[in-house]
Amino acid sequence: GAGVSQSPSNKVTEKGKDVELRCDPISGHTALYWYRQSLGQGLEFLIYFQGNSAPDKSGLPSDRFSAERTGGSVSTLTIQRTQQEDSAVYLCASSLEFGQGNKITQYFGPGTRLLVL
């Protein structure tokens, strides 16, 4: 079946502009996750959704970052007033469930490469 998809694949924007990144999870996956990965670095966890709810937003780097999920499916990550340090690859992942056991295996999308000039 179809995997996790993300759009756009690449985004170049000017400092101060807003950007919106989209994630389409695997159908039927209730949990959705956003990560940020800077060049050569690990996976920085940003936020997760159980259904449409994001119980903990403390991983978001600043109040310029927000995310939402509607209909238990598509999620958007919005970055307002982008800064150069926001440049990174933004990865989305989804899992069947949230919790323990192999149903929490996360499947990643291809990422959105964001460059802020």
Added chain:
Amino acid sequence: GENVEQHPSTLSVQEGDSAVIKCTYSDSASNYFPWYKQELGKRPQLIIDIRSNVGEKKDQRIAVTLNKTAKHFSLHITETQPEDSAVYFCAAPLSYSGAGSYQLTFGKGTKLSVIP
């Protein structure tokens, strides 16, 4: 706090040699341990996983071992090939945001270079 520690951060081996990457976790209730491989410019992909009721699992040249008592698990790659060069991430479900709530938490990654 709850975390997953991964070592080494970088590893270089000669083609044909073995590579071992180790991870430790903090929550004794964790019961599932996947490993991901991320090739340059690509997404992380699941390569092998192990559940807490087994001590070892093999899939061709890769194997994972788990020591629940010591709370550590390792990835073993034998007869390494240049295409094994990538960043490898371990993960474990750790308690998150309150009792009974777990989230898959990733190690910081190991960059493996296989030298032809």
